[in-house]
Amino acid sequence: MKPVIVWFRQDLRLADNPALHAAVQTGAPIVALFVLDDGRAPDRDLGGASRWWLHHSLAALDASLKKHLVLRRGDAAAIITTLAGQTGAQAVMWNRCYEPSAVARDTDLKADLVAQGVEVQTFNGALLHEPWELKTGAGKPFRVFTPFWNAMRAREAARPLPAPRAMTLQRLDGDRLDAWNLLPTRPDWATGFDWTPGEKSAQEALYDFLPHIAQYRTARDLPDRDGTSRLSPHLHWGEISPRQVWQAVRTHDHSDGAETFLKELGWREFCAQLLFHNPGMTTNPLDARFEKFKWRTGKKDLSAWTRGQTGIPIVDAGMRQLWQTGWMHNRVRMIVASLLIKHLGIHWRDGEAWFWDCLVDADLASNVANWQWVAGCGADAAPFFRIFNPVLQGEKFDPRGVYVRRFVPELAAMPDKFIHMPWAAPQPPRNYPAPIVDLAEGRARALAAFQALKQS
DNA sequence: TGAAATGTTGGGGCG
């Protein structure tokens, strides 16, 4: 019997995997394929933290496929058309990706395969709703979150599919995962990552989180606590599907915490559909007025920011958490982004690029849309004059400085009163930098720049 | 999913 090729991409799971499910239904032997096409993506390459995650996630998937995952490296379309010919495959099946370059590549590949006499079936495994499904009254894609969310919330999500109970997998030659060198060496900066990639771990993260979801609305803002789900990298790589998360939350309880959490899944969908309908937004502001905005270069400031050496405790704590653990609490992401864009006047793309490289949950749509949101140039964005004061944010959300002290040990002995502004302490710490920007001056500069933009 | 400036109110100290 002719095999079916299942092409895995950002759906590294067996349960609720529509492409795999459909392939198993045919009764044909299955070729489970993953192609590493780094160095060829028109948008951008995988970031370092993403490569680390991918390595471990592929290892986990391979294990659950009883070591039958076929690894190939190179141009995905060329590899798949060739492989389909060599194996005499009857069909190729995959779950759709929605990033602009992926859409273009997959459209061409599908045409090539069909021309070659190979059936192609594609599915939605990554989103609750297709990016073209939810429309405004005028029939256009949403640009404002709240009406988008109202439309989305009014629908129930499709029910997740079970994992296949049995399947026949076909073994083929392929690369060794280790040979891809996805893991960092010299130095191994991932030693502080406290993550376990893989489908099993994703399910555990979900079920560890559910008992706390009723407190999510307030607990999610406190960066020293585990008040968030930490599902983002699992969702990005599709180790768990948004349908599985949605259903689990909906059947768990109806607290306002649960509702707030569902809304975050809404933001994920909102970002995905924004990028789908605005492919240029990875580099260009959605709000065209910002095209002439005068960003500063600020190489030294950018470097201090990336290294967590700005002298502003909550910012440095966040940037060091990112570097050490591959992740940053969302409240702190907003604070560090606001400082870079507003106080330092540096382009949101510079911050976005750093996050892309360092985050285990790096997701093109979410990363770009949220950076544009902070910059005020995105869809439904925060106005440019909404400027976070990192001292006040710190005092509000990390009042005892537990989070700051965890990642900025230089401040361990600083009294609570000065933990978020050590420069004002009677004895400022010797081994911690003075702030690279005066917060009041930085704020004033940002407001002036915004005024200039409005007038031009 | 802000912050700062400005405006308003009302209680208490004090001459």
Add this chain to the structure above:
DNA sequence: ACGCCCCAACATTTC
């Protein structure tokens, strides 16, 4: 007892 001032505390507006 009264008016005046000060200034939290809260509300509104402005950026």
